[in-house]
Structure formats: C-alpha cells, structure tokens
Amino acid sequence: MTKVVGYIRVSSDKQDLEKQQHLLWQYAQTHQLLIDEFVQVEISSQKNLRERRVEELLAKLEAKDTLLIAELSRLGRNMLETLNLVNELIQREIQLVFVRQPELSTNGPHGQLLLAIYSYFAQTEREYISMRTKQGLAAARAQGKVLGRPKGSRNKNRVLDPFKADILGYLEQGLNIAAVMKLINPQLEQPVTYNTYRYYVQTEGVLRRAWQAK
Numbered sequence: 057m058t059k060v061v062g063y064i065r066v067s068s069d070k071q072d073l074e075k076q077q078h079l080l081w082q083y084a085q086t087h088q089l090l091i092d093e094f095v096q097v098e099i100s101s102q103k104n105l106r107e108r109r110v111e112e113l114l115a116k117l118e119a120k121d122t123l124l125i126a127e128l129s130r131l132g133r134n135m136l137e138t139l140n141l142v143n144e145l146i147q148r149e150i151q152l153v154f155v156r157q158p159e160l161s162t163n164g165p166h167g168q169l170l171l172a173i174y175s176y177f178a179q180t181e182r183e184y185i186s187m188r189t190k191q192g193l194a195a196a197r198a199q200g201k202v203l204g205r206p207k208g209s210r211n212k213n214r215v216l217d218p219f220k221a222d223i224l225g226y227l228e229q230g231l232n233i234a235a236v237m238k239l240i241n242p243q244l245e246q247p248v249t250y251n252t253y254r255y256y257v258q259t260e261g262v263l264r265r266a267w268q269a270k
Contacts, residue, residue: 060089062124063113063131064096073098076126083124083155091124101133104268105232108133110141119149122163127156133230140235189225215248216240216256220263223256227266233257 062080066073073096084091093116097109105111110131117123123145125131132138145152145162152162216223219240226236233253241247257263 058118058120058122059092060084060122060124061113061116062091062094062096063110064094064126065101065108065130066098067100076130079126079155080124083153089122089124101129103133105137114144117145117148117150120151122151122153124153124155126154128154128160136235137230137232140232144234189222189229192225214256215244216253219243220260223253224263224266227257227263233267 062077062084064073064076064080066076077094077096080091080094083089095109095113095116097107099108101108113123128138128142132141142152152160154160223236223240226239231239234250237248237250237253240253257267
C-alpha cells in the first residue's frame with residue numbers, strides 16, 4: 057500500500073515549521089491526498105543526512121510512495137547532495153512534490169526530463185569534484201606529504217585502503233557515502249556494497265570525522 061510522507065526542515069523558527077506543515081496539509085487536501093506521516097526537524101542545513109533525518113526519511117519510503125516537501129532547498133544542503141537525493145528518489149520511483157515549486161515536481165509529465173537533467177548535473181558535479189580532489193592530492197604528493205596509512209600499520213589490507221585518500225577528499229567536499237561509492241566502485245575489480253563503504257568510513261577515524269562534520 058502506497059503512502060504519503062511529508063518532510064519538513066527548518067533552522068530554528070517554530071512558526072516556520074508550522075507554516076510548512078500547514079502548506080503541505082493544504083496541498084494534500086486540494087489534491088485529495090492523505091498524509092500518513094510527517095518527518096520534521098529543527099536543525100541547520102549544514103548538519104549531515106542522519107542529523108537532518110534524511111536517512112530516516114529514505115528508509116521509510118518505498119516505490120510509488122509520494123514525498124511532499126515545501127521546496128527543493130529543504131531537502132539538501134548543497135547542489136550536489138540535493139541532486140544526488142533527487143536522483144536516488146526518482147530511481148526508486150518515489151513521487152516528489154515540491155509544493156512551492158511545482159515545476160520541479162516529478163509527478164507531472166516532465167518527470168523523465170527532470171530525471172535526465174538531474175542525472176546530468178549530478179554526474180557533471182561529481183566529475184568536477186573528482187578532478188579537483190585528484191589535483192589536490194597530486195599537489196600534496198608533489199610537496200612530499202605522505203597520504204594514507206603508514207606501511208605496516210595494518211596486517212591485512214582492505215579493498216578500500218588504496219582509495220582512502222580519495223574517499224577522504226570526497227567526504228571533505230561534502231559528498232555522501234552513496235555518491236562516494238558511485239565514484240570508487242568503477243575503479244574496483246569487484247564493486248562492493250554501500251554497507252561496506254559505510255563500515256569502512258565508520259572504522260577509519262579520519263574518514264569518520266570528515267563524514268560526521270558534514
């Protein structure tokens with residue numbers, strides 16, 4: 057059974073939170089929808105996906121569900137993160153409705169066009185960040201800086217160890233783990249799962265700090 061979920065994020069203004077909630081209720085009533093659940097949070101957009109309850113939101117949604125949001129800026133903290141989230145939701149067949157920006161919603165006739173546009177810009181931005189990160193790493197090596205884990209500090213190498221510096225660079229640029237996986241997996245002989253990346257980041261102190269600082 058499909059459901060309708062409303063997502064609300066405000067920085068600190070309780071009155072604005074109530075305004076957004078009323079806006080979503082009003083849209084649902086006009087379009088004869090019943091909102092099954094709200095996921096709402098009062099927090100800065102600079103916090104990570106977990107703290108902004110976005111990861112929780114993604115876990116609740118299934119194919120054919122509808123996600124109501126006041127506007128695009130409520131979803132992500134920067135362009136790349138927002139594009140990645142929109143792209144993921146569309147790929148999962150979630151109907152996205154931005155109430156104040158109906159032209160960006162995916163429940164209309166332009167859904168496939170939006171998917172192509174979002175995918176293109178997300179990929180372009182990832183490639184740009186990848187290039188910038190590699191240039192930064194090359195400059196650091198040219199200055200004699202030692203990157204990665206010192207030799208002999210771990211008895212058994214893990215599949216992602218050779219890419220630790222790259223992963224760190226991506227995380228510091230604000231990419232989430234799913235986006236990092238899309239960049240690194242094509243370079244592996246055998247791609248690994250999202251949970252492998254997540255565990256690797258969580259167990260490597262410098263990566264974990266970069267991820268939590270998002």
